[in-house]
Amino acid sequence: MLIDFIQHQLQQFDEMAARIQAAPEHYIQFDSVSDFYKAEWLNDFPKGSTWAATGLDDGAEQFYAIIEYRNHFFSISCSEQIEIRCGIYDQ
Incomplete structure (x- = not known):
């Protein structure tokens, strides 16, 4: 059986995004941008994922x-309420 590692990593990314979307209160608790970059759950995204944060x-x-x-994204916007979006960029 052949394993498509890229597809596996895309699935890993989507599953992690879904976990955060299902329970954002367990993941999105930051007092500063520095806290975001120190979040342990970032390591649960596949190797090669990139992230950036602003605000706070x-x-x-x-x-x-x-x-x-790759072409999958997950965005978090917190102001008066939390907005989470995930999807796939057009190629």
Whole structure:
């Protein structure tokens, strides 16, 4: 049996995104951008995933993060409420 490692990693990415989407209160608790980058759950995304965050510094209450692996993305936007989006970029 052949294993498609890229497909497996895309599935891993989507499953992690779904876990966060199902229970954001367990994952999205940051006081600073630095806290985001220290989050242990980032390591649960497949190797090769990239992420970036902005906000929360200098007393800001808004936060935005994007996590990507290949053409899949997962974004988190926190202001008055939490908005989570995930999907696949058009190629």
